[in-house]
Amino acid sequence: MDFFMQSLLITVITMVASVYVLQKRRAGGTKTLPPGSFGWPLIGETYQFLFIKSEHFIRERVKKYSSQIFHTNILGEPTVVFSGPAANKFVSTNETKLLKVWYMKTQRRFFIIPDQIHAPNLKSKQEAASSAPVKILGILKPEGIARYMGNKVELTMHQHFMTHWEGKTEVKVYPLVKAFTLTLVCQFFLGIDEPKLGSEFEYLYFGIYSAPVNFPGSAYRRALKASAAIRKEIQFLIKEKIDALSKGKIVDDLLAHVVGAEQGRKYVPRIEISNIIMGMMNSSHMPIAITLAFMIKHIGQRPDIYQKIVSVAALRYCEISYWFKPGEYSLGSWIFFLDSECKILKQKHAGITKFKRSGAALDWDSLQKLKYTWAVAQETMRLYPTAPGVFREVITDITYEGFSIPKGWKIFWSLVGTNRDPNYFPEPESFDPSRFEGTILPAPYTWIPFGAGPRSCPGQDYTRFVVLNFIHILINKFKWEVTDPDEKVSGVLIPTLAEGVSIRLHHH
Numbered sequence: 001m002d003f004f005m006q007s008l009l010i011t012v013i014t015m016v017a018s019v020y021v022l023q024k025r026r027a028g029g030t031k032t033l034p035p036g037s038f039g040w041p042l043i044g045e046t047y048q049f050l051f052i053k054s055e056h057f058i059r060e061r062v063k064k065y066s067s068q069i070f071h072t073n074i075l076g077e078p079t080v081v082f083s084g085p086a087a088n089k090f091v092s093t094n095e096t097k098l099l100k101v102w103y104m105k106t107q108r109r110f111f112i113i114p115d116q117i118h119a120p121n122l123k124s125k126q127e128a129a130s131s132a133p134v135k136i137l138g139i140l141k142p143e144g145i146a147r148y149m150g151n152k153v154e155l156t157m158h159q160h161f162m163t164h165w166e167g168k169t170e171v172k173v174y175p176l177v178k179a180f181t182l183t184l185v186c187q188f189f190l191g192i193d194e195p196k197l198g199s200e201f202e203y204l205y206f207g208i209y210s211a212p213v214n215f216p217g218s219a220y221r222r223a224l225k226a227s228a229a230i231r232k233e234i235q236f237l238i239k240e241k242i243d244a245l246s247k248g249k250i251v252d253d254l255l256a257h258v259v260g261a262e263q264g265r266k267y268v269p270r271i272e273i274s275n276i277i278m279g280m281m282n283s284s285h286m287p288i289a290i291t292l293a294f295m296i297k298h299i300g301q302r303p304d305i306y307q308k309i310v311s312v313a314a315l316r317y318c319e320i321s322y323w324f325k326p327g328e329y330s331l332g333s334w335i336f337f338l339d340s341e342c343k344i345l346k347q348k349h350a351g352i353t354k355f356k357r358s359g360a361a362l363d364w365d366s367l368q369k370l371k372y373t374w375a376v377a378q379e380t381m382r383l384y385p386t387a388p389g390v391f392r393e394v395i396t397d398i399t400y401e402g403f404s405i406p407k408g409w410k411i412f413w414s415l416v417g418t419n420r421d422p423n424y425f426p427e428p429e430s431f432d433p434s435r436f437e438g439t440i441l442p443a444p445y446t447w448i449p450f451g452a453g454p455r456s457c458p459g460q461d462y463t464r465f466v467v468l469n470f471i472h473i474l475i476n477k478f479k480w481e482v483t484d485p486d487e488k489v490s491g492v493l494i495p496t497l498a499e500g501v502s503i504r505l506h507h508h
């Protein structure tokens with residue numbers, strides 16, 4: 001921590017000294033600001049924000065100020081923290097009218113986004129370029145994923161399991177799922193079979209919530225270097241794709257399509273294309289790996305959940321495959337006896353039996369039916385959220401719950417403030433997928449891991465596709481138990497696994 005404090009001190013000196021004064025003046029209107037504290041001069045409550053678990057940081061203040069929203073100062077920016085269902089609804093429904101997206105300095109530097117965009121037409125160009133091409137292409141829609149990933153993903157999964165899982169009696173889950181999601185994103189987004197830049201993507205992902213001080217050994221510096229390396233590689237590949245396309249070659253990966261589509265329509269700077277691709281790779285690699293690792297840990301600790309996934313999957317097969325006749329079927333190491341209405345009569349553990357489709361990736365329709373497995377994933381994302389929140393900028397003075405928030409202020413929209421709140425999730429610390437199953441689901445706006453409203457995450461289908469397929473295959477191949485159930489969860493704003501989750505594997 002010494003080092004951190006020292007670095008901060010130096011930044012403080014180099015920062016414009018007027019920020020504090022300015023902020024006081026801005027805050028000193030006649031209207032009522034949300035309660036809160038700007039903390040220390042200049043650095044405000046940045047330290048607390050970055051180094052205290054998000055839910056504690058928020059819960060403490062919500063209690064102290066008796067208000068769901070409160071003001072603070074994060075990295076020199078007067079910021080109002082929004083959390084809770086009402087705030088979630090407010091932000092998502094007023095998105096384009098009252099608020100616009102805003103990026104922290106870390107993210108602006110990693111992506112080379114200008115700090116201030118003055119010209120109005122430049123602003124709209126910038127905004128359009130940041131997400132439009134993705135939406136135009138529809139590549140993250142189920143059809144797109146099926147088209148670009150469908151046939152390859154099966155082979156990739158097969159190879160992954162053959163190399164890293166088959167024949168092993170004990171494995172560490174976290175490094176393996178990271179290797180897996182990296183392989184997928186390299187293939188899907190860049191069209192390269194040899195995964196690369198693994199540690200760079202990890203630094204980038206964790207670097208976003210770091211103090212932006214560029215000193216040897218700082219998380220920020222590592223992430224900055226990592227983003228430069230990633231960008232360089234993407235720029236290189238863009239050149240390759242342009243060459244290939246101009247020679248009339250068929251290249252069928254996502255980058256080639258973005259390049260191709262952009263060339264057909266209008267010129268979009270390569271820096272924008274690499275931003276889009278880097279952003280999507282960042283979102284598809286670490287968050288899915290972390291979700292998978294925690295999910296595998298909890299399934300391993302709970303035989304009831306394991307078995308329910310297996311039997312629900314068996315029932316689904318039965319429903320979707322009208323050719324199932326009454327009789328005996330096996331799935332993984334379980335044997336099912338089905339009656340004429342496809343009800344499971346009996347099930348027993350079967351030693352070594354293989355379900356005939358074991359190891360095959362599922363198509364889109366079948367995946368939609370794995371509702372219980374998805375409920376397990378949802379519960380995992382509730383307890384271990386990989387995107388703690390997003391920033392917005394207030395574009396016109398707004399009034400919310402009687403408080404006024406001046407134009408130009410930032411909003412930190414916490415997406416996790418509700419996740420462990422017993423008012424919305426009784427016994428919040430217990431892992432209970434049934435919260436997301438059946439008729440009584442969490443109330444609207446109480447669980448929004450992907451955000452909500454017009455800017456919500458376009459990668460939800462990709463996430464579902466990868467998570468469900470991976471768990472499906474894993475369960476078909478193995479049963480497992482966690483060797484250290486008490487392994488510590490580390491990380492402040494983003495949870496990670498201190499020891500990587502070791503499990504003992506039993507092959508079917």
Ligand code: HEM
Nearest residue numbers: 131280283284287387390449450451455456457458459462
């Ligand atoms: C566990 C997995 C994931 C989580 C929890 C997650 C969460 C989020 C959240 C909270 C946002 C911000 C929404 C906002 O600003 O209001 C977001 C945006 C975004 N996500 Fe994801 N995401 C995940 C996976 C993915 C994947 C797999 C992709 C791509 C394949 C992806 C692509 C994007 C993009 C492009 C945006 C920016 C959208 C925009 O600003 O218009 N995400 N995600």
Ligand SMILES: *[C@@H]1O[C@H](CO)[C@@H](O)[C@H](O)[C@H]1NC(C)=O
Nearest residue numbers: 107110204208282283287387
């Ligand atoms: C990486 O993805 C996560 C999850 O979607 C997001 O919260 C974070 O802001 C992204 N990081 C960067 C540097 O864009």
Ligand SMILES: CC(=O)N[C@H]1CO[C@H](CO)[C@@H](O)[C@@H]1O
Nearest residue numbers: 089090091092093094097098
């Ligand atoms: C100006 C505006 O559109 N305000 C809306 C913001 O969101 C709340 C809650 O969804 C609405 O009631 C307001 O009308």
